[in-house]
Amino acid sequence: MDSQQEIVNCFQSAAKEINLAMPTEDEIHNVIGLGMFEAVQTVFPELDSKVSQRDFIEAYRRYYFAPDKPPSELFLGVDKMLRRFSQQDYFLAVATGKGRRGLDAVLARTGLDEIFHFTRCVDEAHSKPHPQMLLDIMDYLGVETNETLMIGDTEYDLQMASNANVHSVAVCCGAHDKSRLIKHNPQTCLNQSHELEAWLNN
Numbered sequence: 001m002d003s004q005q006e007i008v009n010c011f012q013s014a015a016k017e018i019n020l021a022m023p024t025e026d027e028i029h030n031v032i033g034l035g036m037f038e039a040v041q042t043v044f045p046e047l048d049s050k051v052s053q054r055d056f057i058e059a060y061r062r063y064y065f066a067p068d069k070p071p072s073e074l075f076l077g078v079d080k081m082l083r084r085f086s087q088q089d090y091f092l093a094v095a096t097g098k099g100r101r102g103l104d105a106v107l108a109r110t111g112l113d114e115i116f117h118f119t120r121c122v123d124e125a126h127s128k129p130h131p132q133m134l135l136d137i138m139d140y141l142g143v144e145t146n147e148t149l150m151i152g153d154t155e156y157d158l159q160m161a162s163n164a165n166v167h168s169v170a171v172c173c174g175a176h177d178k179s180r181l182i183k184h185n186p187q188t189c190l191n192q193s194h195e196l197e198a199w200l201n202n
Contacts, residue, residue, distance in 0.1 A: 001078075001106065001110075002074070004015070004032060004174070006069070006072045007032055008025050010060050010069075011043070011060060013059075013060075014060040014062075014063060015044075015056070017059045018056055020044055021044075026040075028045055031043055032159060032175035033154030033176075035122035035123075036097075036099070036122070037053060037127070038127045039097075044056065051057035065102075068129070071109060075194065077193070082115055083185075085115075086115040086157060091136045091141045092116050093119060093151070094116055095137060096119070096120070096121055096133075097156070098121055098122065099121055099122060100121045100124065102121075103119060120137055122135040124136075128159065128160040129159030129162075129163055130160065130163065133147035135164055145165045145166045147166065149187075150164075150168040151168070152170060152171065153170070153174025153175055153193075154181075155176050156178045158186055166184075167187050169186050169189075170186040170188070171186075171196075172191055173192050174192065
């Protein structure tokens with residue numbers, strides 16, 4: 001999902017509301033993929049108390065869940081590709097830095113809740129790049145590391161895959177650029193998400 005601008009807008013609005021120095025878009029892009037607490041600690045290290053961090057996160061969530069906020073859209077071709085995968089022999093899962101409320105809202109809005117076999121969120125496991133979300137997914141689905149492929153558009157996705165000893169594929173249309181992604185030795189680096197289908201079929 002192309003959610004970068006949505007995250008930037010909510011992050012900057014929350015910072016303004018509680019009188020923090022305005023983070024740049026690059027600073028926010030850098031932490032996309034992490035859990036909120038980890039992202040806040042990175043962007044605002046001066047917020048040394050959990051009370052202050054929670055104040056920011058509560059403000060962020062008000063903007064994120066605002067009913068009049070334009071929603072992020074799926075990358076081109078992803079919906080149809082995922083639905084084709086669901087008709088094949090793939091298990092589909094999500095490992096995300098979003099919280100459960102945010103993920104469930106996105107899946108319900110896009111209608112993709114019906115195709116994923118399991119999902120894991122940051123409020124249920126350690127934040128990326130810790131491997132717990134992937135390990136939980138593999139355990140639930142009964143699959144081995146050599147049967148698992150992590151698709152990610154951030155450095156933290158690929159680090160999580162390495163930490164879980166599974167292969168990864170990088171997608172360069174998201175938060176982190178190709179030079180940052182290829183350092184983690186993905187199987188390939190795709191320009192667009194929908195190119196995954198052709199790569200898997202090669």
